[in-house]
Amino acid sequence: MIPSPARLSINQETIRQWSLPELIAGCTAAEVGTVGLWRDPVRRHGVRETAKLVAGAGLRVSSLCRGGFFTAGDPAGRAAALDDNRRAVEEAAELGADTLVLVSGGLPGGDRDLVGARGRIADILGELAPWAAGHGVRLGIEPLHPMYASDRCVVSTLGQALDLAELFPTEQVGVVVDSYHLWWDERLPADLRRAGESGRIVSVQVADWVTPLPEGVLLGRGQLGDGSIDLRAFRELTDAAGYRGPVEVEIFNPGLWARDGSEVLREVIERYREHVD
Numbered sequence: 001m002i003p004s005p006a007r008l009s010i011n012q013e014t015i016r017q018w019s020l021p022e023l024i025a026g027c028t029a030a031e032v033g034t035v036g037l038w039r040d041p042v043r044r045h046g047v048r049e050t051a052k053l054v055a056g057a058g059l060r061v062s063s064l065c066r067g068g069f070f071t072a073g074d075p076a077g078r079a080a081a082l083d084d085n086r087r088a089v090e091e092a093a094e095l096g097a098d099t100l101v102l103v104s105g106g107l108p109g110g111d112r113d114l115v116g117a118r119g120r121i122a123d124i125l126g127e128l129a130p131w132a133a134g135h136g137v138r139l140g141i142e143p144l145h146p147m148y149a150s151d152r153c154v155v156s157t158l159g160q161a162l163d164l165a166e167l168f169p170t171e172q173v174g175v176v177v178d179s180y181h182l183w184w185d186e187r188l189p190a191d192l193r194r195a196g197e198s199g200r201i202v203s204v205q206v207a208d209w210v211t212p213l214p215e216g217v218l219l220g221r222g223q224l225g226d227g228s229i230d231l232r233a234f235r236e237l238t239d240a241a242g243y244r245g246p247v248e249v250e251i252f253n254p255g256l257w258a259r260d261g262s263e264v265l266r267e268v269i270e271r272y273r274e275h276v277d
Contacts, residue, residue, distance in 0.1 A: 028057045070120055071106065122167055199242070209229050
């Protein structure tokens with residue numbers, strides 16, 4: 001196994017076929033020091049048990065995904081979102097993850113008001129952000145590619161994410177910078193400078209963009225180096241903005257999930273060295 005680059009973090013979904021113990025054992029053997037975790041598999045294994053497993057292996061948790069889905073227009077939907085996100089904050093705190101990644105939510109059924117939906121995100125963050133900070137957890141608003149605006153995330157650009165984050169203290173709310181979602185935007189260099197100047201970058205994630213996209217588009221992320229993104233240039237832009245934290249490889253790809261997990265991890269490390277480091 002090729003030793004892992006120092007800043008590499010393996011997001012749990014990249015090797016989804018592995019159980020949590022397999023992920024921790026595999027990353028430990030490969031000298032990967034950091035992992036990004038997802039709530040559903042963590043809860044299945046047990047939050048406390050996962051925290052013990054990670055700590056016992058000497059690993060760090062770069063982020064927990066995901067909170068968010070704040071855009072419900074009715075009071076009951078809003079209350080449910082706030083309750084779920086408070087639980088997510090508590091889970092992140094127990095895992096030692098100082099960042100909770102937020103996928104903000106799409107348009108409710110029949111709604112066409114993007115501005116109103118973004119306003120509802122700000123409203124819930126006004127309650128959640130100080131509460132999360134009290135638990136030692138920083139919220140990271142992740143902008144998603146515009147193709148997800150209708151159903152998953154009305155925050156489509158880094159500039160929009162910063163507009164929301166900057167309503168709150170830096171120590172409470174930042175932004176997540178993902179190559180898959182942002183590589184196309186000509187405003188990205190300027191927006192990264194803006195994010196860096198205010199210390200807002202809480203997480204950097206990488207995956208490649210390959211076409212044609214599959215039906216449903218969600219599971220179309222490419223292995224590093226297989227697509228159109230200059231991943232090293234992307235990482236260098238985040239470095240120039242002052243980010244020095246882990247770089248998470250987050251790939252949703254059934255082709256990778258069908259393979260042996262150790263083989264996938266070895267390939268990710270090789271590709272990261274070749275295309276990102």
